[in-house]
Amino acid sequence: MDRAHDLEHPGRRRPSRRVGPALVVAAVLTLAGCSGGSPSTLDPGGTGAARIADLWWVLFWISAAVFAEVMVLLVWALVFRRGRDTRVRHGQPLRFVAIAGAGVPLVILVVVYALGLRDLAALGAGPGRDAPTIEVTGHKWWWEVRVPGIDGATANELHIPVGERVRVRLRTADVLHSFWVPQLMPKTDLIAGEMRETWLHAERAGTYRGQCAEYCGTQHAHMALQVIAEPRSQFEAWLARLAAPARQPTTEAERRGQQAFVQGSCAGCHAIRGTGADARVGPDLSDVGSRWSIGAGAVPNDAGHLGGWIVNPQTVKPGSYMPPQPVDAQRLPDLIAYLRSLE
Amino acid sequence: MSSRNLAAATSTEALTTELPVGRSTGWWGMVMFVTTEATLFACLLGSYFYLRFQHGGEWPPGGIAQPKLLRPLVMTAVLLPSSLPMIWADRGIRRGSRRRLRYGLVATILLGTTFLVLQATEYAELFHEFTLTTNAYGSLFFVITGFHGLHVLIGLTMLSWLLAAALRGGSFGAHRHDRVRNAAIYWHFVDAVWAAILFTIYLSPRL
Amino acid sequence: MSAQPGPRTRLAGGLLLWYAVLGGALAWAIHLMLAWGIDELTCASGSDRIGAVPLRVVVALAVVVPALATVGALLAAALAWRRTAHTRSDGIAEGTLGRTRLLAALGLWANLLFLAIILLGGVALLVFPPCQR
Amino acid sequence: MSTTTAPSPGAGQEDLARLEAHWGERASLRSWFSTVDHKRIGRRYLVTASLFFVLAGTSALAMRTQLARPESNLLSPEEYNQLFTMHGTAMIFLFATPMLFGFGNYLVPLMIGSRDMAFPKLNAFGYWVFLFAGLFMWASLPFGAAPNGGWFAYVPLTDDRNTPGLHMDVYTLGLLFLGIATTAGSINFIVTALKLRAPGMSLNRVPLFVWAIVATAFMVIFALPALNLDNAMLFLDRRFGTHFFDPEAAGNVLLWQHLFWIFGHPDVYIIVMPALGIVSAVLPAFTRRGVVGYVLIVLAIVSIAIISFGVWVHHMFATGLPHLSYSFFSAASTIITIPSGIQIFAWLATMMLGRLVVRVPLLFLVGFIVTFVLGGLTGAMFALTAFDQQVTDSYFVVAHFHYVLIGGAVFPILAAIYYWLPKMTGRMYHEGLGKWAFWLFFTGMQVAFFPMHLSGLFGMPRRVYTYRDEPGWDVWNMVSTIGAYILAVGLLLVLIGVVHAIRRGRPAPPDPWCGDTLEWSTESPPRPYNFPVLPQVHSLHPTWDQPSRSSMAEDATPDRILADGRRTLFTSELDGRRERVVEMPEASLQPLLLALAMLVFFTAMLFAWYPFAVAAAVAVAVIIAWWLWPPRRPEEELGVAR
DSSP, X not given: OHHHHHHHHHHHHHHHHHHHHHHHHHHHHHHHHTTTTSOOTTSOOSHHHHHHHHHHHHHHHHHHHHHHHHHHHHHHHHHHSBOOOOOOBOOOOHHHIIIIIIIHHHHHHHHHHHHHHHHHHHHHSOOOTTSOEEEEEEETTEEEEEOTTOOOEEESEEEEETTSEEEEEEEESSSOEEEEETTTEEEEEEOTTXXXXXXXXXXXXXXXXXXXXXXXXXXXXXXXXXXXXXXXXXXXXXXXXHHSOOOOXXXXXXXXXXXXXXXXXXXXXXXXXXXXXXXXXXXXXXXXXXXXXXXXXXXXXXXXXXXXXXHOHHHHSTTOSOOOOOOOTTHHHHHHHHHHHOO | OHHHHHHHHTSXXXXXXXXXXXXXXXXXXXXXXXXXXXXXXXXXXXHHHHHHHHHOSSSSOTTOOOOOSHHHHHHHHHHGGGHHHHHHHHHHHHTTOHHHHHHHHHHHHHHHHHHHHHHHHHHHHHTTTOOTTTXXXXXXXXXXXXXXXXXXXXXXXXXXXXXXXXXXXXXXXXXXXXXXXXXXXXXXXXXXXXXXXXXXXXIGGGO | OOSOOOHHHHHHHHXXXXXXXXXXXXXXXXXXXXXXXXXXXXXXTTOSEETTEEHHHHHHHHHHHHHHHHHHHHHHHHHHHHHTSSOTTTTOOHHHHHHHHHHHHHHHHHHHHHHHXXXXXXXXXXXXXXXXX | OGGGSOOOSSSOHHHHHHHHHHHOOOOSHHHHHHOOOHHHHHHHHHHHHHHHHHHHHHHHHHHHHHHTSTTOOSSOHHHHHHHHHHHHHIIIIIIIHHHHHHHHHHHHHHXXXXXXXXXXXXXXXXXXXXXXXXXXXXXXXXTTOSOOSTTTTOTTTTSTTTSOSSHHHHHHHHHHHHHHHHHHHHHHHHHHHHHOOOTTOOGGGSOHHHHHHHHHHHHHHXXXXXXXXXXXXXXXXXXXXXXXXXXXXXXOHHHHHXXXXXXXXXXXXXXXXXXXXXXXXXHHHHHTBOOSOHHHHHHHHHHHHHHGGGOGGGGGTTSOOOHHHHHHHHHHHHHTHHHHHHHHHHHHHHHHHSOBOOOHHHHHHHHHHHHHHHHHHHHHHHTSHHHHHHHTTBHHHHHHHHHHHIIXXXXXXXXXXXXXXXXXXXXXXXXXXXXXHHHHHXXXXXHHHHHHHHHHHTTOBSSOSOOOOOTTTHHHHHHHHHHHHHHHHHHHHHHHHHXXXXXXXXXXXXXXXXXXXXXXXXXXXXXXXXXXXXXXXXXXXXXXXXXXXXXXXXXXXXXXXXXXTTEEEEEOTTTOOEEEEEXXXXXXXXXXXXXXXXXXXXXXXXXXXXXXXXXXXXXXXXXXXXXXXXXXXXXXXXXXOO
């Protein structure tokens, strides 16, 4: 009876032996294959994240080996050491525990620690003195982007030249946030009352998604940004656009929209360069038409969503500091047309 | 001579000495309580230095004057010696002397109360200059000294309670003095903390 | 060694055993508070010197001195371990002896661990300028 | 049924009757409120903590349902933020620690061969405070006023400007209130383990579970003040306008983080340590041998307890402090892996050298090893500053700490439930039901949390109430949600198993597992006085060794029966030498009253009814004075000089 009972077990136990390794294998496959398009730390676009990705793979393989070792011992015990022999055994074979539990780990850990120091030193060696500098200020719940010496501002989007290290100065206007562009650079927190610095470097041109990583209240989920890495000439064009006044309206509808903006409640919080609207409560909207999203990643930037956002941001991004706008139904298309034209 | 002492101290007999030994549960309970309280004060004083050095600039900030020393020194001279009558009382009751217990407690309570009165006059004076809400320095100053003052008050409550029990009779004697000793441990702790506060709040800004 | 040690000697022996057990821990705690506290707070004030002394030297002291104290505790633990090895017949209770050996063994291992931590942390002094962020 | 078993040969029928008269409690409403029996209190801790676990778990299911699909609207962001804050806060403060303290309360006196805790009334008080503090915090949820700043409540998000309303006041006051219970319980454990061990139980014969509980208690003593101070400062900042965390008035926001994590990291081990003690306690019964490397495991317990205080800054690796100061914490965080490795390999060696009896508790231990090792491996990665900066605050860290906490605490807790259920209830559980529960729980756990490593590496930050349809996020979130439901079904089966055992289980013998520690040499469930004869301990495994066993039977001496009152023994701190017989306190309503007065105090503080608060504080002082008031004794007993 006991024997039959025992024989039953190996079959049932099989899943336990396989679950761990199977998951690990699944993980390896997905990590290797499935990263196109997502802001994956394992699909680095520049030096900073690339170092960490390399470090991860070292750590991963060491961990896999250690885990495999533990599983082999565990399964061995479960297969070969079960029985109904109830004699109590004594004896304290300390050497095995000391070597496998302390000696080997110490060697591994010292190596790993050294690798960690090396990579931290690499992350710490920032850009040179005259590298381009961008200032990012965290707000609940959007990112203000400025460039020292340039009057203009934009939001939730910053441009960097490909192949160059760019200094990023981080401040917060309210609570703590964390600046994280997984494919380019590990996080740096934005600390109230202090300034922090990090840097970005992209080896290939493209768009990199970032998001606030420190819980910052109601709409922490919608506080994304994009880093656009582009050739030097385009980066300079961006700087120039940032310095220039906003595009003037060309159609009648856009003109009416501008008027509605400047005279309505919009100008109480937002700025558009060259229109006299220069409030700094909400994001500067001088290039809002070209941005990738509305509400720091809440919805795509198209006419429909823009209209919905203006009428009631609270349905799109509940808790956002922008109240519903009493824009009358005739003016709304004009306002949308104007804002869409600001590129 | 000293090498012989060393040899003796490192002998098997000495090394196998049981230390600590023979304490009561009440003693351990009070010591553990005091330990956790001491950690709290350590965190509080640590916070003072953390804020001070993170702030960098002038300390105290916001144009607050350096703390005056005379009164705190008088307070120290009142509070630290208050442990002496407490020790005297504690030792007395261990020998069965209820008289020493009563007089010792009265003396300690008087000194402790004097300390609190002096602290109140200091507060009354300082409130003209800054308060809890002026800035972080004000918060630290009043919370640290106030929290210690609260401990003195709790200590005084304990001692008054002991005194009441001692006056009733039938409470303490040579074989029953756990409560006296535990209250004494607490009182000595409150004293010792004051020394740390004196250094942190009153002396360290001058360093 | 043969005579019964007096109370002061016993106190010293008992304390020595506790130093052997906890000396490394205490040294490491002091090392950590000093090295971290001095580094973070000095750098926060925008300087890398304390008075005339370079910060790096101060932090190095906060590494080396505790490391030596830990080595001392390690030696004390080794001593306690050896002195309790062969004394079953000396009239010391079995429980007492077993307990002392347990503490001595704890001291040996723990001091090694704390020494490793202090040294690993200290190595970083060779890698980073004290205020690099 | 077990009350009528023949008396053990040691204590006579008459002794047993007297013990019963002194220790027994008649079932009545009053005794329900006034009991000081550590076994009843321990059971209450377990039941109450399980209740809070169900609440916190249900919150998690709601969150997982919300996150199953991108841009779901099941929960509003406000609701989600309250739920995740309460989930974390309750799991850590109201479930894990109290649950393990419950096992400690029940088992420590039994394992060390004593008749109760050192301070039975303080023990009862601790339970009532825990219960009231838990209700105090959960009561805010139906009103939408629950804490919403995350369980580590970073300032300035949690100050009065950024989070007005009661939310964070509930958090600060609730945790301060609860801290009283945790501190009281910890002091009690330390003193109990130091003074109430059975004669002969020198330090080298103390069960590993007791070592773990004592180390935990010491950690609480040194860690909790930092949290209490932090919460007191935040409360003062919010309510009375102090500026501790206000950078515009010389305050500093990082002070909160330092103090919080000086508490917070030891707290991880405060949760895991007693659970690892459970592993060491359960394993011998199912491997038929003592745990290999007792010295090394004690070393691991002690050194983790100490080193855990020096790793807190690794929670702040992204705050931009100097790299050099990071390295000291990085070094400690790296090395703290070693004691954990020692324990894992000691347990593996125990299994490889023993004879395995595969029952449900052992299955949960196997699940524990698999899960906890994975969590430990990612944990070691977080010791590296550079790597930490990339994955901290992402779902990778969520995966990591669930592996550590579910692996390191919940699996052992479940093992403990099955292992000690016969002891606590006198009934055996249903093996088949238990196995089903294990497999569902184990599978659900892996399916729910392993994918979070991936979503984290793919750049998903934690604490988001929803997310856009990023490639790689949606699939793994759906998988996680499915896993969460499987896990919940597994836990439901555990609950059903416990209820089934209590109602239908067959009666349990005193020692169904042939365990090695002293609780197995008493009846199941134990009598109110625990041991008819207090044991004389001769080895680390007293129930397995003949002299220790016979010390409770044929070798019993009257000086260890002590039937003339509520009595137990004091022994010396390190060597467990017999010191003296002491009288233990009777049942009392004072603990409940004191806890109630404190509840009034904290409620009054919450709603700013300060006169009530002052009155309640006075009531607290009066009750304590009454509690400790010395009984009047005759002069000769006191020893008065004149």
